[in-house]
Amino acid sequence: ETGVTQTPRHLVMGMTNKKSLKCEQHLGHNAMYWYKQSAKKPLELMFVYSLEERVENNSVPSRFSPECPNSSHLFLHLHTLQPEDSALYLCASSQDMEVDGANVLTFGAGSRLTVL
Amino acid sequence: AQSVTQPDIHITVSEGASLELRCNYSYGATPYLFWYVQSPGQGLQLLLKYFSGDTLVQGIKGFEAEFKRSQSSFNLRKPSVHWSDAAEYFCAVVPYSSASKIIFGSGTRLSIRP
Numbered sequence: 001e002t003g004v005t006q007t008p009r010h011l012v013m014g015m016t017n018k019k020s021l022k023c024e025q026h027l028g029h030n031a032m033y034w035y036k037q038s039a040k041k042p043l044e045l046m047f048v049y050s051l052e053e054r055v056e057n058n059s060v061p062s063r064f065s066p067e068c069p070n071s072s073h074l075f076l077h078l079h080t081l082q083p084e085d086s087a088l089y090l091c092a093s094s095q096d097m098e099v100d101g102a103n104v105l106t107f108g109a110g111s112r113l114t115v116l
Numbered sequence: 117a118q119s120v121t122q123p124d125i126h127i128t129v130s131e132g133a134s135l136e137l138r139c140n141y142s143y144g145a146t147p148y149l150f151w152y153v154q155s156p157g158q159g160l161q162l163l164l165k166y167f168s169g170d171t172l173v174q175g176i177k178g179f180e181a182e183f184k185r186s187q188s189s190f191n192l193r194k195p196s197v198h199w200s201d202a203a204e205y206f207c208a209v210v211p212y213s214s215a216s217k218i219i220f221g222s223g224t225r226l227s228i229r230p
Contacts, residue, residue: 043220056216090159097214107159
């Protein structure tokens with residue numbers, strides 16, 4: 001496999017469920033990101049990991065819990081979500097945190113989450 | 117604060133017609149600039165990027181963009197669109213060279229009229 005792979009592609013959960021989203025990158029990148037994409041809103045950066053250390057946490061509610069066990073895998077653990085959390089969750093990776101001509105974000109296809 | 121504006125929420129063009137999608141940014145210096153495309157049910161794919169040098173940059177799928185410092189713009193163009201170009205297009209700015217600081221516009225949805 002190549003690129004950034006996200007599973008599951010679709011997830012429906014109740015507000016009391018606990019589920020997880022998984023992201024795997026096969027690019028040898030050192031930085032990984034979670035974004036939230038809601039209808040009619042710009043992409044929102046949620047979390048950033050660099051070399052498995054969390055470097056950004058943009059005021060995300062605690063019902064979202066990220067985990068980065070190694071530089072190739074990133075999880076987003078979900079519990080007691082609200083209907084307004086329904087969105088497309090995108091994972092991305094980059095070689096490292098520094099943007100230059102060769103180092104850009106590569107995105108996965110996303111996990112479509114619906115909270116009932 | 118830095119921002120990216122895509123003034124057109126939805127554009128429809130006929131197949132074979134030319135296309136221009138607008139992007140304006142607010143930032144004191146020259147940022148790094150990107151255009152991404154998102155097909156239905158997919159993630160974002162990089163179309164092209166501007167870092168320095170020639171202000172007209174070529175990308176994939178026949179797209180190009182021109183950086184105009186005086187207008188703080190980075191508009192995306194294609195001389196002849198194909199039905200497969202129907203997608204959402206996002207302009208993005210990185211003002212501080214850190215990938216965690218990238219700012220995306222709200223997107224422009226492109227529809228193609230047969």
